[in-house]
Amino acid sequence: MSALVQRTTRFVVAPLARLLFQPAVEGRAHVPRRGPVILAANHISFIDSVVIPLVTPRPVSFLAKEEYFQRPGVKGYLARTALTGINAIPVPRGGHRAAQAALQVALGVLAEGRAFGIHPEGSRSRDGRLYRGRTGVAWLALTSGAPVVPVAVLGTDRVQPVGARWPRPGRVTVRFGEPLRFAAETGKPAGAQRRTVTDEILARIQTLSGQQTADCYNELSAG
Helix, strand or coil, rough: HHHHHHHHHHHHHHHHHHHCCCEEECCCCHHHCCCCCCCCCCCCCCCHHHHHHHHHHCCECEEEHHHHCCCCCCHHHHHHHHHHHCEEEEEECCCCHHHHHHHHHHHHHHHHCEEEEEEEEEECCCCEECCCCHHHHHHHHHCCCCCCCCCCCCCHHHCCCCCCCCHHCCCCEEECCCCCCCCCCCCHHHHHHHHHHHHHHHHHHHHHHCCCCCCCCCCCCCC
16 A cells, blocks of 8 residues: 555655745756665755655655654545655654664665665754754664765745745755765774764765754754
């Protein structure tokens, strides 16, 4: 059933989304067509993880809060259908243990040779700045050996600002950068290496997005 929903989303919802968002897509050729790959993107709107799968040349899975899949009524059904259609994976939120479990789920996606999307900042930026990245993205890259494609999304914060219940028509841009490859360095502390890798990924995202950077973590739990 989920495969049917995914095909329907790709071939029916995607054209409608293109009419609504008028996406300009740059660098699609940088996304490997097969094999495991991590898409690491900035996060300025709820719909970032909806827009990216619709313009990527292959299916890509993002994690989504499991409560999005549990809402009752017609709106809940529509939300579940849409999330299933873009390969979203439900996970519980909150705490270090939940975060580690989510990374294990992501590692499983990559082990199957699939594409996985992640927002290294964690929460959405409320002021448009690019915040310091969490090191989970580096752990995934170093553990799996998968290349990391930096992604910048622009304009989604105007299409659906933080707090808005529904998106409105507007133009968005998605830029894919050249893949980055990382390997563990012998003798270098694992934590320091993850920090270095994460900072390099965020620097590439910033080059693509042109955002002002914030030298701190985004502590707001905006999702």
